[in-house]
Amino acid sequence: MRVEFQEELAALEAGFQETGEIVVRSIRGVIDALRTQDVELCDEVIAYDDEIDDRYHGLEKQIELVLARQTPVAGDLRLVLALLHSGHHVERMGDQCVTIAKLTKLSSHLDTRQTVVESLVDMGERCAEMVTESLAAFAARDVSRARGLDALDELVDRANRQVFQEVLGYVNDAEALEWGMRQITAARCFERIGDNAVDIGEQTAFVVTGEFTEFTDASRDVRPLA
Amino acid sequence: MLVAFGTLVVLLVDTIVTGWPGLGTQLITGLPSTVADEAGARPAILATLYLGAVVLLFSVPIGVLTAVYLEEYADRERWWNRVIEVNIQNLAAVPAIVYGILGLAFIVHGIGLGRVVLAGGLILTLVVLPTVVVAAREAIRAVPDSIRQGAFALGATKWQVVWRQVLPAAIPGIATGSILALSRAVGETAPLIMVGAVVYVPFNPTILGQYTALPVQIFNWTKLPDAEFRTLAAAGAIVLLVIVLTMNAVAIFLRNRYRKQW
Amino acid sequence: MEAPRIDSGRIAEVSRGLERSEVESRKSVFSVRDLSVAYRGKVALEGVDLDVHQNTVTAFIGPSGCGKSTFIRCFNRMNDLIPGAKVDGTVLYHGEDLYARDVDAVEIRRRIGMVFQKPNPFPKSIYDNVAFGPRVLGMKGSLDERVESALRQAALWEEVKDRLKDGALGLSGGQQQRLCIARALAVEPDVILMDEPASALDPISTTRIEDLMHDLKREYTIVIVTHNMQQAARVADMTAFFSVAVEDDGSGRRGILVEYDATTKIFTTPSDKRTEDYVTGRFG
Numbered sequence: 001m002r003v004e005f006q007e008e009l010a011a012l013e014a015g016f017q018e019t020g021e022i023v024v025r026s027i028r029g030v031i032d033a034l035r036t037q038d039v040e041l042c043d044e045v046i047a048y049d050d051e052i053d054d055r056y057h058g059l060e061k062q063i064e065l066v067l068a069r070q071t072p073v074a075g076d077l078r079l080v081l082a083l084l085h086s087g088h089h090v091e092r093m094g095d096q097c098v099t100i101a102k103l104t105k106l107s108s109h110l111d112t113r114q115t116v117v118e119s120l121v122d123m124g125e126r127c128a129e130m131v132t133e134s135l136a137a138f139a140a141r142d143v144s145r146a147r148g149l150d151a152l153d154e155l156v157d158r159a160n161r162q163v164f165q166e167v168l169g170y171v172n173d174a175e176a177l178e179w180g181m182r183q184i185t186a187a188r189c190f191e192r193i194g195d196n197a198v199d200i201g202e203q204t205a206f207v208v209t210g211e212f213t214e215f216t217d218a219s220r221d222v223r224p225l226a
Numbered sequence: 227m228l229v230a231f232g233t234l235v236v237l238l239v240d241t242i243v244t245g246w247p248g249l250g251t252q253l254i255t256g257l258p259s260t261v262a263d264e265a266g267a268r269p270a271i272l273a274t275l276y277l278g279a280v281v282l283l284f285s286v287p288i289g290v291l292t293a294v295y296l297e298e299y300a301d302r303e304r305w306w307n308r309v310i311e312v313n314i315q316n317l318a319a320v321p322a323i324v325y326g327i328l329g330l331a332f333i334v335h336g337i338g339l340g341r342v343v344l345a346g347g348l349i350l351t352l353v354v355l356p357t358v359v360v361a362a363r364e365a366i367r368a369v370p371d372s373i374r375q376g377a378f379a380l381g382a383t384k385w386q387v388v389w390r391q392v393l394p395a396a397i398p399g400i401a402t403g404s405i406l407a408l409s410r411a412v413g414e415t416a417p418l419i420m421v422g423a424v425v426y427v428p429f430n431p432t433i434l435g436q437y438t439a440l441p442v443q444i445f446n447w448t449k450l451p452d453a454e455f456r457t458l459a460a461a462g463a464i465v466l467l468v469i470v471l472t473m474n475a476v477a478i479f480l481r482n483r484y485r486k487q488w
Numbered sequence: 489m490e491a492p493r494i495d496s497g498r499i500a501e502v503s504r505g506l507e508r509s510e511v512e513s514r515k516s517v518f519s520v521r522d523l524s525v526a527y528r529g530k531v532a533l534e535g536v537d538l539d540v541h542q543n544t545v546t547a548f549i550g551p552s553g554c555g556k557s558t559f560i561r562c563f564n565r566m567n568d569l570i571p572g573a574k575v576d577g578t579v580l581y582h583g584e585d586l587y588a589r590d591v592d593a594v595e596i597r598r599r600i601g602m603v604f605q606k607p608n609p610f611p612k613s614i615y616d617n618v619a620f621g622p623r624v625l626g627m628k629g630s631l632d633e634r635v636e637s638a639l640r641q642a643a644l645w646e647e648v649k650d651r652l653k654d655g656a657l658g659l660s661g662g663q664q665q666r667l668c669i670a671r672a673l674a675v676e677p678d679v680i681l682m683d684e685p686a687s688a689l690d691p692i693s694t695t696r697i698e699d700l701m702h703d704l705k706r707e708y709t710i711v712i713v714t715h716n717m718q719q720a721a722r723v724a725d726m727t728a729f730f731s732v733a734v735e736d737d738g739s740g741r742r743g744i745l746v747e748y749d750a751t752t753k754i755f756t757t758p759s760d761k762r763t764e765d766y767v768t769g770r771f772g
Binding site for chain 3: 370375378381383391
């Protein structure tokens, strides 16, 4: 029944998942660029963001049409709204990657400090993990997996604070400080990527339970609808 | 209402009581005779049945086709169709003897058919035709227009719609109306007397031969002096009643059985 | 509750309703120019210009009395059956004038079929209903095959294949309407006109009919009249919005075509304010 509509919804979600995978690749790209200080790779990541933006706008347009033509209700409506939000979070992640790439380019002429670079790479890996996990949880409509993202995010936040502390120590070295400030901003971008992944987890919970809650307190129990 | 009903009951009882002794195979199979004991009404009964057949044969096709024309083809706006419309009902109410006179002039003498069963049948056809037309029209009107629309939309011609959808659906109504008309025809006496159903027919009738009909036979028996003939007359009346009632029962049965739920 | 699996190759394929340019690239089946319909001198519909394209679903929406049913009946000349109905303007069917003198209305009704608002199966068996068209048109070939094919296309075969001799009036409303669709399909039409095909049906039967339209449009061209806007949004590629224009002196109400465009446009950014008011339910 309503086969065309079901296929449209499935296509919407598939498109979202595909874009998510592309963003994960962008994250891995910037991690590599950071580690190897590869400016060309940074340019690639930046250029590739256009693709992500186009896909997001395409998703937006399709959602508008689905709402106008099919008047989805109940679970279908929640799914469409969740896709709209999650698509936006994915697009923001893409933008964060672009910022990190630009920062890396900007500071490429300066010397790197291994500890900070390692922390950043570590953050990046965890982010890539989180995004992959959030996409999988959404696809599986798995609320507990989505909630698990909160714990991972905590690790990213911790690494962010570590970077900050480390750079504070560069106060006497002007070049190191310049480099360090840029890395703080990059770390902040990674931290934002993590938050966006948690947001996607919240959308997963919304689709399943019909209620929207912030994942700050994991002990709050909400019974799922389905 | 009660008075009328009561009178009817009295008449009925009287007839049955009087005619009861006269009932028997002799009545049905015997030829008329001046001797009451030997008299029968076989020729009359046969003629009545032949007349009925002629009436059915002519009145149904003509009546149904007229009804089809009036309902499906005629343009209601035209004045002559309006005239026909108004007059069909009037024609049904005209006393049968008027048809008898007309028949005498145009059918018996006019086209020279003579005083034969066919002529009698034709006149009776005229008598009942308006009733058949009215019944057929009602039956045709009762067929919902959506059926016609559906058939037209498939590419059927007007005639195909009428012949394959409207008439088949209208058959129960037409059948009921025809049988009721027939039962009326079978009971007619006056026009038959006018066009020469003769008194004494000691042979089986043929279509183009002389004849008498059961109502006429009964009428004539009542005029004879012998008391036995009165009994016979009453018995004949019972037979006629049975024939008519059977026809009506069949009509009602058909109507109920095939009543369409649209 | 897991998300459905779909491979990404399918994503591009899924139709979200055709774009206007895609529709217009298809052959024109009907070309209507300056069409007016009057009943006994009273104008019911005026000045309609419209093209219907091959293998699309076109919907006519609008408030009651706007002439959409009158309009759809122009396509198969069913208005001929209404005494006093007069059609002006041109309707071209595959380039030929539908109302030319030498055109046989009976022949075109075979090629342009119609399904009505209230299911109207004939008081005959299921088989005879579907076989009626082929029989009266004298179509050659196996009648049994035609009947089965039509019933399959109308998604009714499985439900009735064991009782083809049963009376059609014993079917449920939704089944009767699918039977009427099968009946129309049996004569192998080119176009199927549907005048509010689901308005007398329950929601599940309605959804079935809508799914059916989606399948049928691969082979046929479908035009539907519906008073349910959401239905037009769901099924139609192109939507025409009709409304009622009232004479300034109050002397008459005529139906007019207000806007005709891709369904996606009508329901997201309609050009005419009247259309916007109607689809948003501010006026009806």
